[in-house]
Amino acid sequence: MKHIIEAASVDRETRVQHAAPVAPPQATQITVDEESAGQRLDNFLMRHLKGVPKTHVYRIIRSAEVRVNKGRVSADTRVQAGDVVRLPPVRVSQSMVEKELAMAQRVGSAAPARQFPILFEDDELIAIDKPAGVAVHGGSGVSFGVIEQLRMARPGAAFLELVHRLDRDTSGVLLVAKKRSALKALQDQFRGRETGKTYLALVAGAWPANQKVLDKPLHKYLDAAGERRVKVVSRDDPEGMKSVTLVKLNQLVAWPQAAVTVMPPFSLLEVTIKTGRTHQIRVHLASEGFPIAGDDKYGDFELNKSLQKSGFKRMFLHAWRLTLLHPKTKQELLFTARLPPELTPWLKSLPVAQLATEKTTAGNHE
Numbered sequence: 001m002k003h004i005i006e007a008a009s010v011d012r013e014t015r016v017q018h019a020a021p022v023a024p025p026q027a028t029q030i031t032v033d034e035e036s037a038g039q040r041l042d043n044f045l046m047r048h049l050k051g052v053p054k055t056h057v058y059r060i061i062r063s064a065e066v067r068v069n070k071g072r073v074s075a076d077t078r079v080q081a082g083d084v085v086r087l088p089p090v091r092v093s094q095s096m097v098e099k100e101l102a103m104a105q106r107v108g109s110a111a112p113a114r115q116f117p118i119l120f121e122d123d124e125l126i127a128i129d130k131p132a133g134v135a136v137h138g139g140s141g142v143s144f145g146v147i148e149q150l151r152m153a154r155p156g157a158a159f160l161e162l163v164h165r166l167d168r169d170t171s172g173v174l175l176v177a178k179k180r181s182a183l184k185a186l187q188d189q190f191r192g193r194e195t196g197k198t199y200l201a202l203v204a205g206a207w208p209a210n211q212k213v214l215d216k217p218l219h220k221y222l223d224a225a226g227e228r229r230v231k232v233v234s235r236d237d238p239e240g241m242k243s244v245t246l247v248k249l250n251q252l253v254a255w256p257q258a259a260v261t262v263m264p265p266f267s268l269l270e271v272t273i274k275t276g277r278t279h280q281i282r283v284h285l286a287s288e289g290f291p292i293a294g295d296d297k298y299g300d301f302e303l304n305k306s307l308q309k310s311g312f313k314r315m316f317l318h319a320w321r322l323t324l325l326h327p328k329t330k331q332e333l334l335f336t337a338r339l340p341p342e343l344t345p346w347l348k349s350l351p352v353a354q355l356a357t358e359k360t361t362a363g364n365h366e
Helices: 042-048 054-062 096-110 146-153 180-191 280-287 301-309 352-354
Strands: 028-031 082-086 120-121 125-130 172-176 195-205 218-222 228-233 245-253 264-273 318-327 332-336
Touching: 042 054, 042 082, 042 096, 120 332, 125 146, 146 172, 180 318, 195 218, 195 280, 218 280, 228 280, 264 280
Parallel strands: 172 318
Antiparallel strands: 028 082, 120 125, 125 172, 195 264, 195 318, 218 228, 245 264, 318 332
């Protein structure tokens, strides 16, 4: 929504001498409809303030110029049907709108259509087996991701939105909603911690079987290069976010005898997250002295070099299982993604490989 003040018309007889006064800009109120219910406030505003830079959107939220039901709000506030959102007057030039549209067209045209392995699909949602190395969406130097490519591959789809996210280097189960009602219902489950998310992670070292719960608070920040990072902080740190990770030792793994470099023992872990913090698994495991194999942010860099010489070229973190309720039928669904081909050779000689790569179905669906 743009608010551009145009000069008021003047009487023809006095146009040369005087211009009519311009009315001061006015705030606008928008009532949230059912289709927009459940959206984050920042995303809701960006839909309505076309052509306004994101930095300006966040500034008017922080300065309390944007209000919901007359109250102060934050960017991550979820708007609900019937909420009244106050928008301050915002001046946007037509050139900015045209520039944004041109940029969106370039991004769209740059995203090649791509189909991804489907674990499950119906009228409400799609469960995708995301490969590693592919971002879930464009941004921060990435032109496009899974969602843009999926939209290009399905031009007739009226609605396709990510339900949650996975790191670019993480493979496995990823959900996409096909209806806004499904998106809201599924995201409510994620926010309410009503889903079961279990990952497979290979870490350096012999994980102690009695160590099962990691609950150190985490804090997200930007490093000197502007890169997003996460660190463990003390429990009394006001910026620390509660983070809970459950760890189960699946198997101690001896590196294949034919490896180029002698390796330490590794542990294959089943990791279930009860909170969905950025890089939560990676940081929690590294903070215990068990970095994930191949992790280029929080891992053991010297070990990673040795792994690469042995042909291991990615982070061993895989979104293995996801349980939740169907957004419409409320049936319990279980999605399982087998380990991808680039990971299975390291485990193929062990009994655990059969467990970790066993194909299961979602509910009664194939």
